[in-house]
Amino acid sequence: MHRIMLTLGVCAGLLASAPALAQAEPQGGPAAPPFPPPTLARALQEAWAADPGLAAARNTLAATPGLASQAAAIPNPELSALREGGDAATRSTTYQINQTVELGGKRSARVKAASEAQALARAELELRGAELRAGVTTAYYDAIAAEAHLAYARDAQALAARAADTVARRVKAGKVSPVEDAKARLAESAARIEAAQAAGELAAARQQLAQLLGRSYARLTSGSDVGAGESSACESRRGPGTDPRSGTPVPASACGAEGLSPESRLGAEGVALPELPPPALLAARYARSPLLAKAQAESAHSAALAGVERSRQSPDLTLSVGVKREGEAQRRQNIIGISVPLPLFDRNQGRLAEALGRADTAQAELRSAAVRVEGEYRLAREQVIQRAEEARLVRDTVIPAAQSAFDASAKGYEYGKFNLIDVLDAQRTLVAARTQYTQALREAWRAYARLERILGPDETKENP
Known part of the structure; x- marks a missing residue:
């Protein structure tokens, strides 16, 4: 009996400790990587590994050596056997080998076309990489700017709540x-609406970035979003910087900081602005533009295909050698022959005309692409310079001045030296300056991404 009770006690103890053990046991599988990634380089690495379009372009390039190998092959010889007659005394048997000899440079034309097809596949892979790099750069800094906008909006909401509390006391x-x-x-309600809109913009920006990184946004860890408690502290604040649940002070700068990227946690003004490379490097990268390289490869490939069709106008020569045995004595006769088709009706003129037309089209598209890409390059370069300078000026000059004006007006209102209109105007000016900064920041990086799509890879840096 004592043994039974001891066994039951041990089992009960194990059952009681099972939840704690389960909680202490680490979750299976590796931990999910942070979202958003801490750096743009990390985001590019994830996108490079996850993008199906890039994988398809790699597979296309990997298949082109087979095309080149097949293009270099010569025609197979043909073996034929012919028996004439059924009587052993009169029948004859002929064995013959026929070999087609390609004339007109057909083999070299095929090899050149295969080589140009390989170059085109490589150019398409590089263009896909440039497009992916531009897309990830745009989405990454859209998310950064949206985070900065949300942090600003929640700070403005906290300021509006604080001003409303001050007015209520007066x-x-x-x-x-x-x-x-x-x-x-x-004004407080308007700030709350602005914060809600900023949160929606951030969710959309993160969704776009998650899609490019091959992640499911619905499965992202809750750490990438603002916690419910912090949101409640920001949205329900009625005292000057207090959490309604605990009454503890909550700094205004904390609203919107949790769950944001490292750059935004350092403050929106700490987000890096794009910088153009030196002019010499910029010119060298423009000369390797993936857009121009693809247009050039398409033109060269079309010209090579036209060369293949032109070579087919020359008829091929067929050489024949064999032996013929006749009768019971099996008399042997050697056979040597030559045959060539007469190009009286079909000279491949239709396919050649089509190929030449396509080659002319590709050449015209190359000229058009050169003009278009140059215009896009100049526009994107100027936009990077202008928008980055605008963001820098607003960040370094306008926002500090607007912040000082708002602080002074708010303090003066508490002592009865300013009207509420002055405080609200100063608050609107501060919000407008911050909005202008985040918009300029977003547009500067978008222009930089468009420039990166035009330029070739930077060989001075390690690319994914």
């Missing part, structure tokens, strides 16, 4: 009209 003290309280609450 109304309660009988120092200002209740109309000012309504105006302050209206």
Whole structure:
């Protein structure tokens, strides 16, 4: 009996400790990588490994050596056997080998076309890589800018709530009209709506980035989103910087910081701005533009295909050698022959005309691409310079001045030296300056991404 009770006690202890053991046991499988990735280079590495279009382009390039090998092959010889007559005394048997000899440079034309097809596949792979690099750069910094916008919007919401609380205290003290309280609450509601819109923009930007990185946005860890408690502290704040659940102070800068990328956690003003490479490197990369390289490869491939069709106008020569045995004595006769088709009706003129037309089209498209790419290059380069300079000026000059003006007006309002209109105007100016900065930041990186799509890879840096 004592043994049975001891066994039951041990089992009960194990059952009681099972949940704790289960909680302490690490989850199976490797931990999910952070989202968004800490750097653009890490995001590019993920996209390079996950993009199906890039994998398809790699497979196409890997298949081209087979095309080149087949193009270099010569025609197979033909073996024929012929028996004439059924009587052993009169029948004859002929064995013959026929070999086609290609004339007109057909084999060399095929080899050249296969080589140009390989070059075209390589150019398409490089272009796909450039497009992917541009897309990831755009999506990555769109997410960074959206995070900065959300952090700014939540900070503005906290400022509006603080101003509304100040007005409420002054109304309660009988120092200002209740109309000012309504105006302050209206401004707070507008700031809350702006924060909600910024959160939606951030979700959309992260969704786009997750798609490019081959991730399922629905499966991302909750650490990539703002926690419910922090959101509640920002949205439900009624005291000057207090959490409604605990009453502990919550800094205004904390709103929107949790779950953001490292760059945004350092502050929106700390996000790097794009910088153009030196002019010599810029010119060298433009000369290797994937867009121009693909157009050039298509033109060269079309010209090579036209060369193949032109070579087919020359008839091939067929050489024949064999032996013929006749009768019971099996008398042997050697056979040597030659045959050539007469190009009286079919001279491959139709296919040649089509190929030449396609070659002319590709050449015209190359000229058009050169003009278009040069225009896009100049426009993107100027936009990078202008938008980056705008973001820099707003960040270094306008935002600090607007912040100082708002702080001074808010402090002066508390002491009755300024009107509420002055505070709201200063707040709107600060919000407008921050919005202008995030927009300029986003547009600067978008222009830089368009420039990266035009330029060839930077050989001075390690590419994915």
